[in-house]
Amino acid sequence: MLIDHINIVCSDLDASIAFYEMLGFETVHRDVLEGAWISDIVGLPGVKGEYAKLLFPDTETALELMQYYRPAGGKDTDMSKPNQLGLRHMAFRVEDIEVLVAKLRSKDVTFFSDIQEYKPTNKKLVYFLGPDGEILEFAQYG
Numbered sequence: 001m002l003i004d005h006i007n008i009v010c011s012d013l014d015a016s017i018a019f020y021e022m023l024g025f026e027t028v029h030r031d032v033l034e035g036a037w038i039s040d041i042v043g044l045p046g047v048k049g050e051y052a053k054l055l056f057p058d059t060e061t062a063l064e065l066m067q068y069y070r071p072a073g074g075k076d077t078d079m080s081k082p083n084q085l086g087l088r089h090m091a092f093r094v095e096d097i098e099v100l101v102a103k104l105r106s107k108d109v110t111f112f113s114d115i116q117e118y119k120p121t122n123k124k125l126v127y128f129l130g131p132d133g134e135i136l137e138f139a140q141y142g
Contacts, residue, residue, distance in 0.1 A: 005053070005062035006090060010132050011075070013067040017052050019131045022107065023092065023100075025054040025063060033066075046070055080133035082112075089127065089135035097124050097140040104128060 010016040017027055034048040048070040054063045078084050094100055097115055105111065112127040124140040 003061050005064045007064045007066055008130070008132070008134055009066050009068065009073060011067065012131065013050055013052060013065055016065045016067075016131050017054070020054055020063060020065070022104075025056050027052050027054050028062075029053040044071055075133070080129055080135060082127065082135055089137050091125075091137035091139050094138045094140050097126065097138050100138055101126055101128075 008016070021027065030050070030052040032048070032050050038049075039045055039047045047068065049066055049068040051064055051066040054065065055061075056063075076084075082088055101111065101115060110129040115124050115126045117124050122142060125137055127135055127137050130136050
């Protein structure tokens with residue numbers, strides 16, 4: 001079994017695409033989704049939305065960004081807290097965490113802290129927020 005994709009519902013598809021492209025993803029497909037088939041899949045009547053499929057070079061697991069136009073969703077005010085139940089964050093293994101953190105800080109991305117080190121696995125890591133408050137992590141080993 002392999003992970004096919006990870007889906008993030010966003011409030012502004014264009015802004016989210018720009019953010020993830022800044023991290024190195026490439027947009028490979030974009031489409032409007034509506035009709036009975038998508039409403040049946042997600043269990044919401046009258047769905048209309050737009051999604052983009054992004055890939056990181058040389059990988060197969062996709063990141064799917066979805067903006068719902070109808071019915072509009074709401075934002076969970078606790079979504080950006082790491083102790084809430086459910087899927088909490090997505091981590092990216094990186095080669096040069098310091099360079100990436102400096103790049104994102106210059107774009108006013110919100111970080112939880114400075115880069116931390118978890119000595120038992122010789123891992124440097126840092127949490128930060130995506131454009132809709134989704135928790136993301138950079139992890140560097142070695």
